[in-house]
Amino acid sequence: MQARKGVSGLALVLLLAGGGCSGAKPPTRSRPVVEVGDSRVVPGAAAEGRWSVGPLMSLQDGTLVLGDTGFSHRTTDGGGTWRQAAELPSRQLLQLRDGSFCVLDPLTRHAEERGHFVGRGLELADLDDPSSWTEDRWAELPVKVERWTDLHGDDGRPVTTFRFGGPMLELEDGTLLTAKGGNFVGDTAPMPGFIPTKGEKWFKYRTFLLASTDRGRSWHYRSTVAYDGVSGQESFCEPALADLGGGELLSVMRTGRYAPMYQARSMDGGKTWGPPKPLETLGLSPMMAVLPNGALVCSFGWRPFKAIPSQVDGGAYVGALKDYRQRYRSLVGIEDPSAAAGDYVMASFDKGHTWSRPVKVADPLTVGYTLLAPTGSDTCLLLSRRIVIEGLSREEVLQKWESEWHDWNDKSGAVIEAREIRVTR
Secondary structure, three states, X not given: OXXXXXXXXXXXXXXXXXXXXXXXXOOOOOOOEEEEEOOEEOOOOOOOOOOOOOOEEEOOOOOEEEEOOOOEEEEOOOOOOOEEEOOOOOOEEEEOOOXXXXXXXXXXXXXXXXXXXXXXXXXXXXXOOHHHHOHHHOEEEEEEOOOEEOEEOOOOOEEOOOEOOOXXXXXXXXXXXXXXXXXXXXXXXXXXXXXXXXXXXXXXXXXXXXXXXXXXXXXXXXXXXXXXXXXXXXXXXEEEEEEEEOOEEEEEEEOOOOOEEEEEEEOOOOOOOOOOEEEEEEOEEEEEEEOOOOOEEEEEEEOOOOOOHHHOOOOHXXXXXXXXXXXXXXXXXXXXXXXXXXXXXXXXXXXXOEOOOOEEEEOOOXXXXXXXEEOOOOEEEEEEEXXXXXXXXXXXXXXXXXXXXXXXXXXXXXXXXXXXXXXXX
C-alpha cells in the first residue's frame, strides 16, 4: 500500500500559528510519525443513508466488523477486501476478554422510580449465529441514572428515556464502562444558536459514565467525566474513551460545531476525573484506538458552514460560528473554520499528554463522523463517511451544502472511504 506523509489543512494552519494539541506535559522529543494510506471505498456500505453505518470493531481473531442497515461487512485483510455478513444484533456491543459479546439494545423504558430505566441485553458466544439473538433470547436489565433528565436532539425531537450509544470498555477487573453525553437535573445553561420554537430544551451537555460489574446485566451511574455549563457551544458530548491500563482512562469529547475538543483523564478506573482541557483543535465525535506499539490514535472531523433559510438570523451553525469568533479563534488558530473542514487523525505516544499535529485525511464534504479500529502492531483502519449525490461531483455537492441544502438533503447518501493509518516513532 502506498502511503503519504506530512501535514495538510488544519495541521499546516496550526504549524504556521505555532499551535498544536497539548495536554498537561511539555512536548516529547519523539513525535509520532503518522502515515495515511490511499482511500478505498467499502463496497455497498452506507448506501441507505449517511447516519446508519457503525460500529467498527476489531475482533480478537483479527477480523474487522462494520455494522450497517440489514447486514454487516467483514474484512480479514485490514480493509483491503470486504464481504457481507449477517446483520449485527445491535450497534451497541463489546467483545469481552473471554471472547464472548455483551450486547445492549440502545433503547430503554422508564421504570417506576425517577432516573431508573429498564433496558435489554444479550450475551453471545459469537457473531456467526443469528438464531442466538432472536427476540426470546434478550433479557431485561436495570439501568440507574438517578439525575438524568429528558432533552431534545438537534432536530427538536424529544428524548424522554435514557439511550445507550457511547463507547464501551472492559477494564482489567472485569468492570464494563460506557460513556454518554446528556443532561442531568440542574443542567440549564443554554446552547448558543439553538433557539426554542415549540418548547424544546437545548441545554449544554455533560459527559458521564455508566458501569456494570456483572457482565452487562445491570448498569449504574459511575461518574461525570466533564461538566461546567460554560465550555463549548454544546459542551461535553460525543465522547471517545480509551483504557490506558492500570486504571488510567482518557476521554476526548466534542463540545460543538466550531468549538475545540476537550479531554479529561481518570487515574482510578473512571470513578473520578481531572479537569477537562482544550485540545486546541475542532472536531466532532472523536474516536480513539490504542495500538500494540503503544500509540494512542484519535480521529475526528467537522463540516463546513451551512447557510439555510432558517439559520440566516440564527440557528446552530450561525450561533456556533459567532461563539467560535468570540471565544476560540485565538486558541484554535484558524480564522475561517469552514476552510479547514474535513476528517483528521492525530496520535500520541505518551497517553495523550501530547499529541501530534492533526493530519487531514479527507476533504469535505464528509459527515465528520469517523470510525477507527486497530489492524496491526502500528496500524489502524480509519473510515470516513463521504456525502454524495448521484450525478454530482464533489465540488457540486459541497456547493449544494453551502447554499441550498434544504432542497438536496433528501437526495443525498454516503459512501464509506477506508484508509490505513500507520503510527511510528
